[in-house]
Amino acid sequence: xxxxxxxxxxxISRTDSIGDVxxxxxxxxxxxxxxxxxxxxxxxxxxxxxxxxxxxYIDKIVIKxxxxxxKTLLSSFNADVIFHVSPDVEIAxxxxxxxxxxxxxxxxxxxxxxxxxKKINFSRIQSTQHESLLNLKLLKPILPTIENILLDDIPxxxxxxxxxxxxxxxxxxxxxxxxxxxxAKEWPLKNYLELxxxxxxxxxxxxxxxxxxxxxxxHLECPQIFENEHVINVCNSFTLNQFITFIGQAxxxxxxxxxxxxxxxxSGIHAIGLYPSSKNxxxxxxxxxGKNVKLFYPNFxxxxxxxxxxxxxxxxxxxxxxxxxxxSLAPF
Numbered sequence: 129x130x131x132x133x134x135x136x137x138x139x140i141s142r143t144d145s146i147g148d149v150x151x152x153x154x155x156x157x158x159x160x161x162x163x164x165x166x167x168x169x170x171x172x173x174x175x176x177x178x179x180x181x182x183x184x185y186i187d188k189i190v191i192k193x194x195x196x197x198x199k200t201l202l203s204s205f206n207a208d209v210i211f212h213v214s215p216d217v218e219i220a221x222x223x224x225x226x227x228x229x230x231x232x233x234x235x236x237x238x239x240x241x242x243x244x245x246k247k248i249n250f251s252r253i254q255s256t257q258h259e260s261l262l263n264l265k266l267l268k269p270i271l272p273t274i275e276n277i278l279l280d281d282i283p284x285x286x287x288x289x290x291x292x293x294x295x296x297x298x299x300x301x302x303x304x305x306x307x308x309x310x311x312a313k314e315w316p317l318k319n320y321l322e323l324x325x326x327x328x329x330x331x332x333x334x335x336x337x338x339x340x341x342x343x344x345x346x347h348l349e350c351p352q353i354f355e356n357e358h359v360i361n362v363c364n365s366f367t368l369n370q371f372i373t374f375i376g377q378a379x380x381x382x383x384x385x386x387x388x389x390x391x392x393x394x395s396g397i398h399a400i401g402l403y404p405s406s407k408n409x410x411x412x413x414x415x416x417x418g419k420n421v422k423l424f425y426p427n428f429x430x431x432x433x434x435x436x437x438x439x440x441x442x443x444x445x446x447x448x449x450x451x452x453x454x455x456s457l458a459p460f
Contacts, residue, residue, distance in 0.1 A: 132230045132246070132269050135208035136163065139228070141171040142213040143192045145311065146387030149176045150286070150394055151260045151417070152213050155267060156185035157285030162271055169205055171195065171219060178368045179391065184287040195222060202226035211266045212244065220244065232266050256407060259414055283418045288394040299333040299358075300458035303375065303392075305383035307342035312385040313404040313439060317350035319447050323382075326451035329358040331460045335378070337371070337388070340364035380457060382450065384442075385414050393418030398457055400424070400450065405441045422453060 138159055142152045149172060156168045169188045172180050180189045188205075195201050196218055203226035210223045212233035223231050224243040233240045235247035246269050252262055260282045267274045306320050324334055336359060338346065343363035346353065354361055366374055375381055375391050380398035383389040392399035393416035403411045403425040411423045426441040 129229050130208070132209060135230065135270060136165060137167045137169070137205065137207045137209075138270075139169045139171060139202075139205065139207045139210040139223075140213060141210060141216065141219050141223075143171060143173050143216055143219070144214045146176055146179055147311075147385070147390040147414075148214065148259070149179055150387070150390035151282075152263050153180070153183045153185070153287065153394075154260060154282050154285035155211065155213070155263055156183060157287045158264065158267065158271070158274070158277065160185045160287075161285070169207065175368070178372060179387075182289050182372065184289050185285075186287075192216070192219065195219065199225075202228065209270065212240070213263055213266060215240065230269065232269055234266075253408075256410075256412055258412060258417075260417060279417065283393070286394045286418075288396075300331060300380070300454070300460070301333050301335070301378045302327070302454065303335045303337055303378045303381040303388075305337045305381060305386065305388045306346060307338050308384050308386040309339075309342070313409060313442050314384050315402045315442055315445060317346060317353065319443075319445070321350055321353045322447040323450050324353055324356050324359055326447055327358070327454060329356075331458055332358055332454070334359045335362050335374075336360070337366075337374075338363045380454060385409065385411075385416075389416045392416070393421050396420060398422070400453065402442065402445055402450075404439060424449060 140155055142149055159166050159168060167187050169190060170180050170186045171190050171192055174191050177189055180186055202222050207228050209230040210228045212220055215237040217239045220239055220243040230246055231244045232246040233244040235249045236251045240247060248265050250265050255262060258279055261279060264274050264277055304320055306317060308314055372391055376395040378397055380400060381388060381392035382400045384402050389399055389401050398420045399416050399418055401416050401423040403423055405426045411425055415423050424445050426444040
């Protein structure tokens, strides 16, 4: 068996959410930079495939379900190394029986002690380090100096190719994505409404995005937001591919810690994130990364963060702050 440092074919396995996948894509870019003739396969799911397809550093995308249903598929890749970024007992077991020589994962999963032969000792749950840097720890067996990569370096390795930008309209185009399917602490809709009212009609064009069920919640809780003349409802109007393109053609996107915020950050538009202050949800742990990212969060610890759907620290993010920042970006 050849030395792990001589490996050329790599599999990155991350089968969870869009935001997690975006923060994992830099692993592929860093491998390509250090091993230019490497071939990188990414195991994801059908939902995140449109995002993965925009990463120029990924050579092949494989859907987890296809691997589960075809037991010989993994072995057919003749991979040298698989990085189990999101622990998945099915993928770990299949990689073991596919005889992939080097199987890398965290030591903090019981099934990794059965199926993994390169265990890296760190815990995501207990860590205050950013998710993207935790991902990179798994590269240490092939890149011993990986810890020299800084958080500010990460956006250079997205390799995110979006469609060509369309000509900008006369107004500053802002996307508001208020909901998160329960994956993050959300800014109250009344704050979004106040923000909309603080942005001048003649300067700003505002789009509300979300799924059909999210639109129903927004309309039920705060129908007034759609009554403003510079607000356009585009909820449930796009496939994910179309939504990614739409984000790339906007000037700014505002959201809590959710997938569209990370897509906006990787696309290079102004990504404005609204975060709580608790340790496991703080921007230090989950912040969007990019050259045009601005993250708002309170400077106090909120005791309600772990239980309440809305909490004091999110309430503390004032619409006036966000409006002033948007006005500073708009060329008017």
